[in-house]
Each structure stands twice: as C-alpha cells, then as structure tokens.
Amino acid sequence: MKPVSTIALSGMQAARVQLDVASNNIANAQTLGFRRQTVTQQAQPEGGVSTTVSLVNTPGPDFTGDVVNQLGAGYAFVANLKTVETDQKMTGTLLDITA
Numbered sequence: 001m002k003p004v005s006t007i008a009l010s011g012m013q014a015a016r017v018q019l020d021v022a023s024n025n026i027a028n029a030q031t032l033g034f035r036r037q038t039v040t041q042q043a044q045p046e047g048g049v050s051t052t053v054s055l056v057n058t059p060g061p062d063f064t065g066d067v068v069n070q071l072g073a074g075y076a077f078v079a080n081l082k083t084v085e086t087d088q089k090m091t092g093t094l095l096d097i098t099a
Helices: 004-027 063-098
Strands: 037-043 049-055
Touching: 004 037, 004 049, 004 063
Parallel strands: none
Antiparallel strands: 037 049
8 A cells, every 4th residue: 555645646646637638638629630638547456546648539629528627637636735735744743743
C-alpha cells in the first residue's frame, strides 16, 4: 500500500491530465480534421490512479462533455490537494507528539 500523500498526488496528476485534455479539445474544436481525446482513469491495486489518453473514434466537438470534465477535474484536484494537506498536518502532529 502506498502512502496517502502518494495516492493523492497521483489523483492530482490524473486530474491535471483530464483538465489538459478537455482544454485541448475545446481549444481545437474548430480545427479542420481535429479528433477529440478522452481520458481513461484506472485505480491501481496498490493505491493511486493511472491515466490513459486516447483519440475518440467519431469526429466532432463535445463542448458540454468537455466543460463538465474540466469542472470535475478541478474538483478532483482540490479534493486530492486537501488530502495531501491533511496528511502533512497529521504527520506534523505525530512528530510533535513523539518529540
């Protein structure tokens, strides 16, 4: 099992990839021949998450889906950041108790 902060950091990374892909999709939606990308996230048995970016088979924009993905990625990033902050506070408290 990985430490809590490592798991949360992988979640932050996955959220950043999701945000990057959604932003890229929106920015290039009107580009001739552009194909959207999608992100697949997979929980890892030892903890954390991995991401895979792939091209969507059908051309065309999905502004609603991409905006929702951006919002979800932002919330996921903040939630994982709070986990890292809480882990650091708890570690500091534990060190204070044992010192």
